[in-house]
Amino acid sequence: MAIDKKAFRSLSYGLHIVTAQGESGRAGCVVNTFAQVTSTPAQVSIAINKENATTAVILESGMFEASVLSQNATMELIGRFGFHTSADTDKFSDTAVEFDEAGIPYVAEQTVAHFLAKVKGTLDLGTHMLIVGEVVQAEALSSDEPMTYAYYHQVKGGKTPPKASSYEAPDAQVEVAAPQEAAERKVAWRCTICGHIEYVDELPDDFRCPICGVGKELFERIEL
Incomplete structure (x- = not known):
């Protein structure tokens, strides 16, 4: 079953x-x-x-x-x-x-x-x-x-770390924008742990969240 x-x-x-x-x-x-x-x-x-x-x-x-x-x-x-x-x-x-x-x-x-x-x-x-x-x-x-x-x-909007017993791998989602739409959009990165947003196009590899301290790998790309 x-x-x-x-x-x-x-x-x-x-x-x-x-x-x-x-x-x-x-x-x-x-x-x-x-x-x-x-x-x-x-x-x-x-x-x-x-x-x-x-x-x-x-x-x-x-x-x-x-x-x-x-x-x-x-x-x-x-x-x-x-x-x-x-x-x-x-x-x-x-x-x-x-x-x-x-x-x-x-x-x-x-x-x-x-x-x-x-x-x-x-x-x-x-x-x-x-x-x-x-x-x-x-x-x-x-x-x-x-x-x-x-x-x-x-309520807290928290995420599950990969080593947790209840972790489920997220479904892959790929969004492709038309060239003119991509040029008009503003990009930012949101921490999936505490919700902090960094308003930059790309995060440096050594970036750490200033609020909860997690690394770049736990940020998600958002479009504003």
Whole structure:
């Protein structure tokens, strides 16, 4: 039977920042797959791309943190942890963090709660690793509404990074303008993460978004 990918859009997710710390350093990334799986004992799971630097640190240390993002979380914060790699970026330097009882940093700004979990088991899913952990510490941080994945897309206008579990490659769309129309149009580039617009014909290869910091590859060409 055929698989209608639109069916997956009816599933509900939250948006979280997962962090970890080990001998190799600290790392963090955005996931939408953090979920409670049992109540006694309290266990949670995440599905995380095996190529993420955060995955390696979790498997090395055997523990991880998950901070639940608030609806008020900025695209800058989401972009910092969701569209950069901890392998070459210190995502924590401009972020308000606290440390749990295991000494792991967790994001303490624009979040509503955090959970510390000890890894109890893993399952190789091909591109991703399913990690199940037992919660050893949990704390509510604010009374704000937690951000859902739907809110992130529909209200924040956010995009899905290629390594995310729910990523779908966009359909290729090519628009060819008549010569006289092309001459009259003004071209700009819009950041698909935070919506910032650069009014230039072309972006330099080393361009970074001044708002959320993502690179040229996450800008889309628009005509005004």
